[in-house]
Amino acid sequence: MVPPTTAIADVLQLRGLTGWLSPPLRPMYRSQGVLGTARTVRLASGPGDDGLFPLHRLLDEDLDGRVLVLAGGHVSAGAVWGEILTRAALASGAFGVLVEGGVRDADAFRDLDLPVWALYEATAGVGEELHVASVGEPVDIAGVQVTDGMAVVMDWNGVIALPTTDVLGDALAYADAEEDVVIALRDGSTLEEAYRFKAEMVAKLRGTPMTSA
Numbered sequence: 001m002v003p004p005t006t007a008i009a010d011v012l013q014l015r016g017l018t019g020w021l022s023p024p025l026r027p028m029y030r031s032q033g034v035l036g037t038a039r040t041v042r043l044a045s046g047p048g049d050d051g052l053f054p055l056h057r058l059l060d061e062d063l064d065g066r067v068l069v070l071a072g073g074h075v076s077a078g079a080v081w082g083e084i085l086t087r088a089a090l091a092s093g094a095f096g097v098l099v100e101g102g103v104r105d106a107d108a109f110r111d112l113d114l115p116v117w118a119l120y121e122a123t124a125g126v127g128e129e130l131h132v133a134s135v136g137e138p139v140d141i142a143g144v145q146v147t148d149g150m151a152v153v154m155d156w157n158g159v160i161a162l163p164t165t166d167v168l169g170d171a172l173a174y175a176d177a178e179e180d181v182v183i184a185l186r187d188g189s190t191l192e193e194a195y196r197f198k199a200e201m202v203a204k205l206r207g208t209p210m211t212s213a
């Protein structure tokens with residue numbers, strides 16, 4: 001089971017780590033939780049030698065379980081991603097797409113059921129404003145470094161590139177504690193009483209005794 005991104009982010013935060021990409025990325029189409037591995041692409045301004053064709057060739061490769069991470073697309077106000085590329089990505093087995101830039105055809109993402117998070121929607125394409133600068137090299141999105149093969153979780157609440165997968169167990173426990181709060185509230189507890197489940201989990205993960213409820 002994939003823990004919720006909210007729980008993963010809180011556990012990362014407790015360890016002084018980061019990795020969430022939302023914001024700045026926003027859901028263009030979101031789905032239940034998926035855990036994939038990053039396939040990194042860096043885009044840069046100008047037509048370059050080959051435009052976006054290296055991206056098209058990549059989309060014809062085996063992408064089973066991969067989350068495409070397209071960094072640097074925001075140097076164009078146009079859409080670097082849309083229905084056609086989504087169909088190609090799905091056919092190659094991709095689990096999701098992150099675009100640091102624009103997308104269009106969001107209605108098709110819903111029909112195709114592929115999660116896509118991006119900075120903005122755009123009407124026109126990118127024309128000759130972008131080219132592929134690298135594939136498989138580390139990329140930076142809003143200060144978060146994503147390396148090829150890194151674990152990425154996407155769900156209803158966000159997107160996280162995991163600096164370490166050893167937070168997943170704690171994140172599941174954290175999510176259970178939050179669920180205990182919800183159950184207690186449903187059973188009529190006060191928030192002060194119910195929140196204790198979460199406060200105890202935070203104290204445990206911090207490795208410090210709980211000082212207040």
Ligand SMILES: O=C([O-])CC(=O)C(=O)O
Binds near residue numbers: 081
């Ligand atoms: O044509 C493109 O490259 C972008 C787009 O709208 C699509 O993938 O449908």
Ligand SMILES: [Mg+2]
Binds near residue numbers: 082083084104105
């Ligand atoms: Mg299109």
